[in-house]
Structures are given as C-alpha cells and as structure tokens.
C-alpha cells in the first residue's frame with residue numbers, strides 16, 4: 123500500500139475497523155490516518171501508530187465498517203428541500219384523505235401566506251385524470267394553491283391559481299406540457315403536467331428568497347451528512363433564479379457547506395439554446411469554488427411513464443398510438459448538444475423511455491463524430507426503459523448511467539400505473555440495473571430527492587433485492603400489505619403477495635456494485651475521482667463509518683445498518699452520539 127513520509131502527526135486516526143477502500147484492487151484495510159483534510163495513510167494499526175501524536179484524535183472502530191462517504195449523482199436539493207421543509211409536506215402522506223388533512227392544517231396554521239405551496243403527493247393515489255381543483259377550492263378559494271407531485275412532474279392547483287394564470291377550457295397546451303381537462307366538459311381539472319404547463323402557475327407564486335434557500339441547504343446538509351452523504355449533484359439550476367444559485371455560492375464562499383455540490387443548468391426547450399449556453403458559460407465562470415460548481419447542462423429528453431409523457435418506441439399499452447412526449451426536435455437537439463459539448467460542458471439527460479434513449483443517442487453519436495472524442499462523460503439519469511442495443515451505444519459513447527435502485531421495485535406506481543401503461547413484457551424490463559454494469563458503463567446512484575430520500579442502505583438493498591426494505595414498506599403501506607392497492611385483475615393473487623419484488627431477478631446487482639455506484643462511480647460521473655470516491659493516500663478524507671460490516675451480514679440486515687460518523691474533508695460533520703462538529 124502507498125505510504126508517505128510525514129514529519130508531523132496526523133489529525134485523525136481510525137483503527138481496528140473494516141476499511142473497504144474501493145481502490146482499484148478493492149483493498150480492505152483496518153486503519154486510516156488523515157491530515158490537512160486528506161488521507162495520509164491506509165493500512166493496519168501498526169502502519170498508523172507512528173502518526174499518532176498528542177493532538178491526534180484516535181477512534182477505535184471496534185470492527186465497524188468504513189467506506190468512502192456517499193455521492194448522490196442527481197437530486198434537487200434546494201428546489202425540493204425548500205418546498206418540502208417550509209411548505210405543505212405530503213411526502214409522508216399515502217392517501218387522498220391524508221393529503222387533504224395536511225393541506226388544510228397548513229392553510230389554517232398559515233393565514234399570513236398569500237399563496238399555499240407544497241409538494242409530495244403521490245400520483246398513484248389518484249386516477250388518470252389526477253386530483254381535482256374542487257378539492258382544494260373547499261380548503262381555500264381565495265388564495266392560490268399549488269402542490270407538486272412527489273415525482274415533480276405535475277402540479278395540482280385550485281381554481282384561484284388557474285384564474286390568476288388565465289387558464290380556461292380554451293387554453294391550448296404549451297410546449298413541453300399538458301393542461302389536464304375534463305373529458306366531458308373540457309374544463310381544466312386542476313392538474314398541470316410537466317414544466318411547460320406548471321410554469322403558468324409557478325411563475326405567479328411568491329419568489330423564494332436567497333435566505334430561504336440558504337436555510338434549506340443548511341437544514342438539508344445536516345440530514346444528508348447523517349445519511350453518510352457528502353457530495354451531491356443539483357440536476358436543475360435555473361439561470362433565471364439568481365437567489366437559487368447564489369445561495370449555494372455564498373454558503374460555499376463562507377465555508378459553510380458540509381456537502382459539496384456540482385450542478386447542471388436547466389436547458390429550457392422553449393427558449394433559444396444558443397443564448398442559454400452563452401449565459402450558462404458566463405455564469406459558470408463565477409462558480410469555481412471547491413464546494414459549488416456548475417459543469418453540466420440538463421436536458422429533458424422525455425418526461426415520465428406515469429404521466430404518459432415518457433417516450434416509448436412502441437405505443438402505450440392502454441392508449442392507441444400514444445408514444446409519449448418527445449421534448450426535442452432531432453435536429454435542434456443535435457445542434458444544442460454540439461454547442462454544449464464544444465463549450466466543454468457535460469450533457470446530463472433525463473431519460474425514462476426507450477424512445478428517449480434512442481433519439482438522444484442518435485444525436486450524441488452525431489455530435490461525437492462532429493466534435494471528436496473527448497473526456498465528456500455525458501450522462502443519462504433514470505434509465506427506466508432502454509433496449510440492449512442502446513445500452514451498448516451508451517458504452518461506446520462513454521455515457522454514464524445514473525440510476526435510482528430505490529425505484530427498481532414493485533410498489534404502487536408499478537402495479538397501478540406502469541403495468542397497465544406498459545404491459546407485462548415491457549414493465550418487467552424496467553430498470554435493467556445489472557445489464558448496465560455488464561455493459562461496462564460507469565453506473566452511479568441517485569435518489570432524485572425530493573422524489574426519494576437519499577438513504578443509501580435502502581438503495582443498496584433495493585439494488586440487490588429489487589424490492590423495498592421492510593422498514594420502508596411499513597412506512598408506505600403500514601403493517602399489513604394493503605392488497606386493495608393492487609387492483610389489476612390480471613395479476614394472480616399468489617403474485618400479489620410478491621408486492622415489492624420486481625420479477626426480473628437477472629437484474630439484481632451485487633453489494634460491491636452498489637457500493638461502487640455510491641462512491642467511486644459517482645465521483646467519476648462528477649469529475650471528482652482524483653479527490654474522492656475511494657480511500658487512498660492523497661484523496662480528501664470524506665469517510666463514513668457504519669455500525670456493521672455490510673459484507674458480513676445477511677442482506678436483510680443491510681437496511682438496518684446505521685451511519686455512526688460522517689467525515690467531510692477530515693472533519694466530523696455527523697456523529698450518531700450527537701457530537702456534531704460545527705464548522
């Protein structure tokens with residue numbers, strides 16, 4: 123193992139542990155020494171002994187496990203966090219009645235707010251048309267109400283919000299959006315789908331202040347650190363929201379972040395792409411701090427299956443000739459990609475349907491021919507459906523696969539939306555996790571928070587077992603499985619008992635693969651592997667201590683593993699004993 127000569131003692135020594143380094147040889151050591159933010163020695167107790175001085179903090183791990191701290195490669199921290207932490211929080215609500223109760227409680231307790239915002243309702247609690255404006259009108263008809271679904275792809279609004287936005291039965295659908303209308307009356311129902319339609323009401327809502335975003339980030343990072351996470355990627359930064367990106371910037375400059383963020387500018391398909399790339403280039407020059415940088419542009423190729431807006435190669439099973447939503451025209455996408463690539467940015471694509479993968483890879487292939495090969499590390503996030511030949515094309519083009527193992531399970535979205543919309547053959551090809559690893563792709567983990575909590579033990583378990591951990595299942599469905607949720611009569615009762623398990627068992631990943639996806643592969647996806655992603659001499663000491671060796675326990679015990687300590691650049695930023703170290 124690599125060693126360096128030191129004249130001075132280490133700041134921190136961890137010993138008597140199981141240190142899974144995730145280095146190229148997947149070395150397992152028992153001790154680590156840290157000085158000036160970086161790992162200075164990896165080995166055993168004898169190796170680190172000479173580095174222990176009077177002021178060295180020594181932690182006896184007593185057999186606990188150490189991993190590189192976790193990386194979440196696509197989420198919406200400030201955006202979703204602000205909405206969930208400071209407004210109506212429906213993320214822990216699993217029924218319509220519960221939703222109504224929580225919205226009403228918030229409205230009653232906040233007579234001072236001029237508009238009611240919130241997030242987290244589940245689309246699967248409603249029929250295809252979605253929740254109705256009338257239900258919100260009963261709670262408050264004077265103030266606008268706007269609530270985002272947990273998947274972030276639809277907005278449930280009341281009549282007041284529709285009126286303020288000027289949306290009537292005569293309003294036609296905007297680009298990249300759908301105004302849900304009653305099939306009988308043609309009146310808007312109160313559901314706005316996808317960014318183009320949501321913007322009508324979003325733009326009328328009171329602006330979030332820079333301080334609110336800062337408060338959000340400070341509260342979030344304590345939670346993220348408690349989950350063992352110290353690096354994240356904000357996949358949707360809007361150039362038109364300086365409060366948003368300056369909140370990150372100011373916290374980074376003040377040295378107050380304990381999570382480092384990378385980010386992507388949101389590319390609005392309704393606006394001129396050249397102007398956006400120009401502006402993004404200018405703005406990104408300002409974000410060159412270690413803990414906040416924007417190095418990517420985020421493109422939506424399609425939207426989501428559950429809103430029937432994910433783009434498929436074959437039509438939806440329940441709707442004739444409906445293929446979903448293609449966000450970009452082929453030629454314009456090629457031109458925009460070419461320019462983004464030439465400007466040295468990473469292209470980060472929201473890809474859900476197999477049709478989206480197909481046309482985006484066509485464009486990326488042309489761009490690589492045109493601009494030449496470079497270390498671009500363009501990325502696909504989500505990858506719900508993709509054909510094997512397109513996985514191979516991703517490998518050839520060096521595209522990262524950023525996946526949410528959390529979703530590779532059969533929960534209510536699967537039974538109530540994906541199965542009827544995709545049909546049995548396609549639904550069981552969803553989330554081909556192992557195929558992505560087998561193709562040699564750089565596979566990284568994301569939670570898409572606020573869609574899912576960035577709980578890595580859950581991610582590992584679901585990636586390995588393709589079902590929900592018991593404790594998450596219990597939280598969502600209570601003690602007894604609610605079989606009423608599984609309404610499809612074509613599914614046999616014996617199979618219904620399998621709720622939670624995706625049938626495609628050949629796609630189960632290994633623990634080693636899941637750990638790599640959360641550490642070194644996440645670092646690579648974010649151009650951080652020189653400094654992060656493994657425990658090696660010279661790298662930053664971002665470390666997580668777990669209460670058990672994940673390799674030594676039964677898989678069923680993985681979700682119960684607890685984060686004991688999290689280090690960010692050698693500083694203890696979380697301790698289960700409550701010994702929070704403040705910067």
Ligand SMILES: [Zn+2]
Nearest residue numbers: 196197357570
């Ligand atoms: Zn996202």
